[in-house]
Amino acid sequence: MLAEIITIGDEILIGQIVDTNSAWMAKQLNLCGIKVKQITSVSDDAEHIVEALNAARKRANVILITGGLGPTKDDITKITLSRYFNMPLKRDEETLKTVEGIFARLNRPMIELNRKQADVPEGCTVIQNKNGTAPCMWFEDQGAIFVSMPGVPFEMMYLMEEEILPRLKERFQLPFIYHKTILTANIGESFLATLIEDLENSLPESIKLAYLPNLGQVRLRLSASGSDEQQLKTEVDHYATLLMERISQYVVADEDITLEKALLNLMESRQLTLSTAESCTGGYIAHLITQHPGSSKVYEGGAVTYSYALKEAVLGVKPETLQNFGAVSEETVKEMALGALARFKTDFAVAVSGIAGPDGGTPEKPVGTVWIAVASASGVTAKVFLFGNRRVQNISRSAAAALNMVLAQVKLAEAK
Amino acid sequence: MLAEIITIGDEILIGQIVDTNSAWMAKQLNLCGIKVKQITSVSDDAEHIVEALNAARKRANVILITGGLGPTKDDITKITLSRYFNMPLKRDEETLKTVEGIFARLNRPMIELNRKQADVPEGCTVIQNKNGTAPCMWFEDQGAIFVSMPGVPFEMMYLMEEEILPRLKERFQLPFIYHKTILTANIGESFLATLIEDLENSLPESIKLAYLPNLGQVRLRLSASGSDEQQLKTEVDHYATLLMERISQYVVADEDITLEKALLNLMESRQLTLSTAESCTGGYIAHLITQHPGSSKVYEGGAVTYSYALKEAVLGVKPETLQNFGAVSEETVKEMALGALARFKTDFAVAVSGIAGPDGGTPEKPVGTVWIAVASASGVTAKVFLFGNRRVQNISRSAAAALNMVLAQVKLAEAK
Numbered sequence: 001m002l003a004e005i006i007t008i009g010d011e012i013l014i015g016q017i018v019d020t021n022s023a024w025m026a027k028q029l030n031l032c033g034i035k036v037k038q039i040t041s042v043s044d045d046a047e048h049i050v051e052a053l054n055a056a057r058k059r060a061n062v063i064l065i066t067g068g069l070g071p072t073k074d075d076i077t078k079i080t081l082s083r084y085f086n087m088p089l090k091r092d093e094e095t096l097k098t099v100e101g102i103f104a105r106l107n108r109p110m111i112e113l114n115r116k117q118a119d120v121p122e123g124c125t126v127i128q129n130k131n132g133t134a135p136c137m138w139f140e141d142q143g144a145i146f147v148s149m150p151g152v153p154f155e156m157m158y159l160m161e162e163e164i165l166p167r168l169k170e171r172f173q174l175p176f177i178y179h180k181t182i183l184t185a186n187i188g189e190s191f192l193a194t195l196i197e198d199l200e201n202s203l204p205e206s207i208k209l210a211y212l213p214n215l216g217q218v219r220l221r222l223s224a225s226g227s228d229e230q231q232l233k234t235e236v237d238h239y240a241t242l243l244m245e246r247i248s249q250y251v252v253a254d255e256d257i258t259l260e261k262a263l264l265n266l267m268e269s270r271q272l273t274l275s276t277a278e279s280c281t282g283g284y285i286a287h288l289i290t291q292h293p294g295s296s297k298v299y300e301g302g303a304v305t306y307s308y309a310l311k312e313a314v315l316g317v318k319p320e321t322l323q324n325f326g327a328v329s330e331e332t333v334k335e336m337a338l339g340a341l342a343r344f345k346t347d348f349a350v351a352v353s354g355i356a357g358p359d360g361g362t363p364e365k366p367v368g369t370v371w372i373a374v375a376s377a378s379g380v381t382a383k384v385f386l387f388g389n390r391r392v393q394n395i396s397r398s399a400a401a402a403l404n405m406v407l408a409q410v411k412l413a414e415a416k
Numbered sequence: 417m418l419a420e421i422i423t424i425g426d427e428i429l430i431g432q433i434v435d436t437n438s439a440w441m442a443k444q445l446n447l448c449g450i451k452v453k454q455i456t457s458v459s460d461d462a463e464h465i466v467e468a469l470n471a472a473r474k475r476a477n478v479i480l481i482t483g484g485l486g487p488t489k490d491d492i493t494k495i496t497l498s499r500y501f502n503m504p505l506k507r508d509e510e511t512l513k514t515v516e517g518i519f520a521r522l523n524r525p526m527i528e529l530n531r532k533q534a535d536v537p538e539g540c541t542v543i544q545n546k547n548g549t550a551p552c553m554w555f556e557d558q559g560a561i562f563v564s565m566p567g568v569p570f571e572m573m574y575l576m577e578e579e580i581l582p583r584l585k586e587r588f589q590l591p592f593i594y595h596k597t598i599l600t601a602n603i604g605e606s607f608l609a610t611l612i613e614d615l616e617n618s619l620p621e622s623i624k625l626a627y628l629p630n631l632g633q634v635r636l637r638l639s640a641s642g643s644d645e646q647q648l649k650t651e652v653d654h655y656a657t658l659l660m661e662r663i664s665q666y667v668v669a670d671e672d673i674t675l676e677k678a679l680l681n682l683m684e685s686r687q688l689t690l691s692t693a694e695s696c697t698g699g700y701i702a703h704l705i706t707q708h709p710g711s712s713k714v715y716e717g718g719a720v721t722y723s724y725a726l727k728e729a730v731l732g733v734k735p736e737t738l739q740n741f742g743a744v745s746e747e748t749v750k751e752m753a754l755g756a757l758a759r760f761k762t763d764f765a766v767a768v769s770g771i772a773g774p775d776g777g778t779p780e781k782p783v784g785t786v787w788i789a790v791a792s793a794s795g796v797t798a799k800v801f802l803f804g805n806r807r808v809q810n811i812s813r814s815a816a817a818a819l820n821m822v823l824a825q826v827k828l829a830e831a832k
Contacts, residue, residue, distance in 0.1 A: 011628050013452045014595065015443030016637070016672070020434050022457070027431030036429045038464070039457040041438070044626075048454070055471065071606045072627045073616065113606045131804075152629070154809050179430065190487045190529045200489065210460075210490045212427050213568070221432070256432065276699075276720070282706025283692075283699030286720040290698025291808055293774050301726035303719050304692070304702040310717035310760060314730060344726055358709050388547075392707055393570050 001172055003029050004056040005039045008049060008068040008077050009151060012041045021066050021156055032165055033174035033225070034062065044068055046080045053084060057144045062168065067151030069134035071113045078121070078137070081148055085139055087121035095120060095135045098128045127163045131155045136163065176229040180240045181256035182220040184247060185404055189213045192220070196246055203239060215400035217252070217259055252407065259403045260288045266410055267298045267348070274406065275344035276302030277315050277336040277351035279327060280370060285352065285399045300346050305336070315339030315351075328353050328365055330373075330382045337375035337382075349375045350406050354385075356394045370398045374409045381409065417588055419445050420472040421455045424465060424484040424493050425567060428457045437482050437572055448581055449590035449641070450478065460484055462496045469500060473560045478584065483567030485550035487529045494537070494553070497564055501555055503537035511536060511551045514544045543579045547571045552579065592645040596656045597672035598636040600663060601820050605629045608636070608663065615658055623652060631816035633668070633675055668823065675819045676704045682826055683714045683764070690822065691760035692718030693731050693752040693767035695743060696786060701768065701815045716762050721752070731755035731767075744769050744781055746789075746798045753791035753798075765791045766822050770801075772810045786814045790825045797825070 005025055011017045019041060026036045037059050042048045049068075056063045068077030082089050096118035103110045117133040120126050127136040134150040136159045147164055149156045168174075184192060189211045193200070200209055206226070212219040222240055226232045244251050253262040267274060276285050276299075283304045289295050303314045308327065311317040316339040317332055325331040336351035354370025361367035367389045373382035385401055387394045421441055427433045435457060442452045453475050458464045465484075472479045484493030498505050512534035519526045533549040536542050543552040550566040552575045563580055565572045584590075600608060605627045609616070616625055622642070628635040638656055642648045660667050669678040683690060692701050692715075699720045705711050719730045724743065727733040732755040733748055741747040752767035770786025777783035783805045789798035801817055803810045 010624075010626055010639075011637075012439070013442055013455065014446045014639070015439040015441070015452075016597075016628065016635075017630075018434065018436050018439040019455075023428070023431040023434040025431065026429055030430045036431075037459075038468075039429065039435075041455040043453075052454075070627060070629070072609045074624070074626045108604070111606060111610055113609055154804060154806060157806070181432075188524070190527060193488045193529055194527055208426075208490070210426055211486060211488045212432065213486070214433075219432075221427075223426070223430070275726075278699075278702075280706075282711075283694075283702025283718070283720065284706075286694075286699025287697075287703045287811075290696075290700075290720070290722065290772075291811060293807055295698075296722050299698075299722055301720045301722040301730070302699070303730065304699065304706070304717045306706065306712050306715055306717040310691075313759065314717070314719065343729065356706075388570065390570060390573070391709055395703075395707060 001034050001174055002037045002060040003034045003062040003064060004037055004060040006052050006056060006063060006065045007039070007041045007151065008044060008065065010043045010074070013043045021151060021153055024153070024157065025064060025160060028160055028165060030177050030179070032169055033177050034168065035177065035225070044074055044076055046076055049077065049080045050084055053146070061143070062145045062147070064164070065146065065148045066156055069148065069150045071117055071133065077148055081137065081139065081146070082121040085121060085124070085141060087123045089119040090122040092118050092120045092126055092135070094128065095126055098130070098135070099133045102133055127159065129155055129159060131158050175225050175227055176232055177225045178223070178232045178236055179256065180222045180236050182240060182244055182251060183217060183253040183257065183259070183262060184220065184250040185217045185252045185259065185407070187218065187250045189218045192218055192247065192250070196243055199239070199242055199246060207236060207239060215397055216404055217400070219256070258288070259400060259407070261292050263403055263407050263410070264289065264292060264295055264298050266407070270410070270414065272298065272348060272410065273300050273346040274298050275300050275340045275346040275349045277340035277349060278302065278304050279306060279311070279336070279352060280354040280356040281352045281395050281398050281402070282306065284395050285350065285402055288399060288403070300344055302340060302344065311336065316343065326365070328355055328369055328371055330371055330384070333371040333373040334375070334380045334382050337373035337380050341375040347376060348406055348410065350402050352398050352402050354394070354398055356391045357389050358391060368394055370394065370401070372398065372402045372405055374405050376409060376413060378413065417450050417590055418453045418476040419450045419478040419480060420453050420476040422468050422472060422479060422481045423455070423457045423567065424460060424481065426459045426490070429459045437567065437569055440569070440573065441480060441576060444576055444581060446593050446595070448585055449593050450584065451593065451641070460490055460492055462492055465493065465496045466500055469562070477559070478561045478563070480580070481562065481564045482572055485564065485566045487533055487549065493564060497553065497555065497562070498537040501537060501540070501557060503539045505535040506538040508534050508536045508542055508551070510544065511542055514546070514551070515549045518549055543575065545571055545575060547574050591641050591643055592648055593641045594639070594648045594652055595672070596638045596652050598656060598660055598667060599633060599669040599673065599675070599678060600636065600666040601633045601668045601675065601823070603634065603666045605634045608634055608666070612659055612662055615655070615662060619655060620651070623655060631813055632820055633816070635672070674704070675816060675823070677708050679819055679823050679826070680705065680708055680711055680714050682823070686826070686830065688714065688764060688826065689716050689762040690714050691716050691756045691762040691765045693756040693765060694718065694720050695722060695727070695752070695768060696770040696772040697768045697811050697814050697818070698722065700811050701766065701818055704815060704819070716760055718756060718760065727752065732759065742781070744771055744785055744787055746787055746800070749787035749789040750791070750796045750798050753789035753796050757791040763792060764822055764826065766818050767791070768814050768818050770810065770814055772807045773805050774807060784810055786810065786817070788814065788818045788821055790821050792825060792829060794829065
C-alpha cells in the first residue's frame with residue numbers, strides 16, 4: 001500500500017514557507033502501515049498539478065493533496081480537481097452550514113467569497129472541516145484514491161487524524177510497518193558504523209538500518225514491514241538490543257525522541273529538577289524543553305539574560321566578573337549557572353553565554369564562541385565551544401551541546 | 417531558467433525529519449532569478465532516484481540534489497549518480513586531502529569508511545566541501561546541470577552560497593524575479609480580498625498576487641519576473657503602494673519579515689526596550705525575538721516561570737494572587753507583566769500564562785485558555801484567548817497573539 005503526498009502552493013516553491021505538513025503526514029501514514037513513495041511540491045499551476053496527479057497515480061494507490069483551497073483567486077486546487085475528474089462545481093448545503101457555523105462562532109460577518117468555499121465537485125465525498133472554511137474532498141477514480149485537504153497545518157492534522165486515516169484503515173488490510181530508533185550522542189556516524197559493522201552485515205534482508213546524524217547526535221533506525229506485528233517487533237527488537245549492548249555508552253534513548261525529551265525522561269525518573277540561564281540561546285533551550293507535555297515535572301523555569309543588568313539582577317552575576325572577564329567567559333557562565341541553581345532552587349542548572357553572531361566577535365572571542373556551564377550540588381563544570389558563523393545554527397548547536405552536558409552530568413551523578 | 421530540487425532520504429519519506437533545505441534553496445534560487453518548478457522527495461532507492469532525475473530533466477535545466485552522501489551503507493546517491501552518468505567511481509586526491517584536513521582539524525582518527533568519501537564519479541566536477549566529508553559533485557549531461565550536495569543543512573548552505581549560485585550566475589543570463597511582500601495583522605484573508613478586490617482586478621497579467629495566511633497574520637505577495645530590474649521594481653512597487661494605502665491600518669511591515677522582526681524594527685526606531693515573562697510559551701517568544709541579529713538593541717531579556725515559586729521569586733507575583741485566582745488568570749498575568757517591567761527595567765513587558773495542554777485543563781479553564789498582558793508606563797492591559805488542544809500550536813498561537821498585542825500597544829503609545 002503506497003501513498004504519495006502532493007503539496008500545492010507557490011509559497012513553497014519560492015521558499016517563503018517550509019513544508020512541515022508532509023513530514024507530519026508521512027509519519028502518521030507510516031504508523032498505519034502505509035508507505036510514502038514520494039513527496040512532491042508544485043506551484044499553483046493547473047497544468048503542473050495535473051501532471052503531478054498523473055505521475056503520482058502511476059506509483060501509488062492513495063494520493064494526499066494539501067494546499068490551494070483558500071477563498072482567494074490564487075488558489076486553484078479545487079477547480080483543477082473539478083476539471084481533472086470531470087465533476088462540475090456545485091454548492092453543497094452541508095458544507096455551507098459548516099462554513100456559516102464557523103463564521104457565527106467567530107462572530108464575523110460573511111461574504112460571497114466565503115460562501116464559495118461550499119462549492120465542491122459534484123460526486124466527490126465531502127468531509128466537513130470543523131476548523132476552517134475549506135472542505136476536504138475525497139475522490140475515487142479507477143482504483144486510486146485522491147484526498148484534497150487545506151494546507152493550514154492544524155486543519156489538515158485534524159482531518160487526517162479524525163477522518164482520513166480511520167477511513168483508510170477501515171478500507172484496506174494494511175501491513176504493519178515497524179521502526180525502532182536508537183538515539184546516540186557524542187560519537188560520529190562513521191565510528192558508530194565501524195563499531196557495529198558485523199552486526200549491520202548480519203541483519204536479514206528484511207531489516208533496513210539507517211544512520212541519521214544531527215547536531216552531535218546520531219539516530220540509528222531499524223525498519224521492517226510485514227503482516228505479523230508481533231513477529232516483526234520481536235525480530236527488530238532483537239537486533240536493536242544487540243546494537244544497544246554494543247554501543248551502550250553512547251545510547252541516550254531507545255525510542256525516537258529528541259535529546260531534551262531523553263533528558264526530561266531521565267531526570268523525571270530520578271525526580272530531579274532543572275532550570276536554565278540563557279544568554280546567546282535566548283530562550284531556545286527553555287522552548288525545546290517546554291514544548292514537551294509534562295515538562296513541568298522537571299523544568300521549573302529559567303531566565304533569558306541578554307543584558308549585563310539582567311545577568312546581575314536575575315542571576316546574581318557579580319558586576320566585577322562581567323567587567324573583568326566579559327559576558328562570554330568561563331567565570332561569567334559559571335556564576336550564571338550557580339545563580340540559577342541557588343535562586344531557582346533546582347537540582348541542576350545549565351547556563352549558556354556566547355556570541356551567536358553575526359556581529360559581536362573579536363579576535364580572541366570570534367563569532368561562534370560559546371561557554372556552557374552545568375551546576376548541581378556537586379559543583380559546577382564549564383566547557384567552551386567554537387561553532388560557526390551562522391546565528392540560527394549557533395543557537396541550535398549551543399542548545400544541543402548544553403543538553404548533552406546536562407545529560408552527561410546527570411548520568412555521572414547517577415553513577416556515583 | 418528553471419530548477420528542480422530533489423531531496424533524497426528515507427528519513428524524509430517516513431516523516432522523521434522536516435525538509436527545511438528545500439525552502440532555503442528555493443529562496444536563494446529565486447533571488448538569483450531562477451524559478452523552482454518542483455521539489456521532489458524520494459527515498460534511498462536507486463530506481464526511484466533515477467526516475468526522479470529523468471522526470472526533473474524534462475522540466476528543468478538545473479537539478480539540485482541533496483542527501484544520501486553519508487559514509488554509511490544506506491546512502492546510495494553517489495553510486496546511483498555514478499551509474500546514471502556512466503562514470504565509474506575513482507578516488508580523488510584533492511577530496512582526500514579535504515577529508516583528511518577535516519579529521520586533522522577535529523583531531524579525530526580516520527578510518528577507511530571516511531576515505532571512501534573521496535571516491536567520486538570520474539569526469540564530474542568536484543567542489544570541495546569545507547564543512548564535511550561528503551564532496552559536492554557537478555555533472556553536465558545533454559544540456560542539463562545536476563549538482564549533488566550533502567543534506568546536512570549548514571554544509572549545503574555553504575556550498576550553495578559560495579560555489580553553486582556564483583557558478584550558475586556566471587553561466588546563465590538570468591532574468592530578474594521580484595517579490596514584494598506586505599505583512600498584515602488582525603484581519604482575515606477574505607476581508608482583505610474584499611477590501612482590495614478592485615485593485616487586484618486591475619493588476620497587469622505580469623504581476624501575480626498571493627495571500628499567505630498564518631497565525632493571525634496574512635502576507636500579501638506581489639510577484640513578477642522580467643529582464644529590466646528597474647522597470648519591474650517600479651511597476652510592482654507602484655501596486656504595492658496602492659495596496660498599502662488601502663489597508664494601511666492592518667499593515668505591519670512592507671517587507672517579507674516575521675511579526676517579531678517587524679516589532680523589533682518598530683521598537684528600535686523608537687528606542688524602546690522589551691522584556692518577557694513567559695509561562696505556557698516557555699521561552700518561545702524570547703527565542704523568536706533573539707534569533708534575529710541585533711535583537712539585543714531592543715530585547716533585554718526575560719523569565720520563563722513555569723512554577724509558582726519562580727513566578728513569585730523572579731517576577732514578584734503575590735502568593736495570594738496565585739492562590740486566589742490561579743496561574744492562568746487576568747490577575748496573575750498582569751502581575752507577571754508589571755513584575756517584568758519593574759524588575760527588568762524595560763519600556764514594555766509582555767507576559768503569557770495559559771494551559772498549553774494536553775493536560776491541566778478544567779471545565780472553567782479548558783486546555784487552550786491563554787491570558788496575555790502587556791505592561792508599559794501607561795499601564796497594563798490583558799486579554800484572554802481560547803486556542804485549541806494541541807500543545808505546540810497553542811504555544812505558537814500564544815506567541816503570535818502576544819507579539820500582536822505588544823505591536824498594538826507600541827503603535828498606540830506612538831499615536832498618543
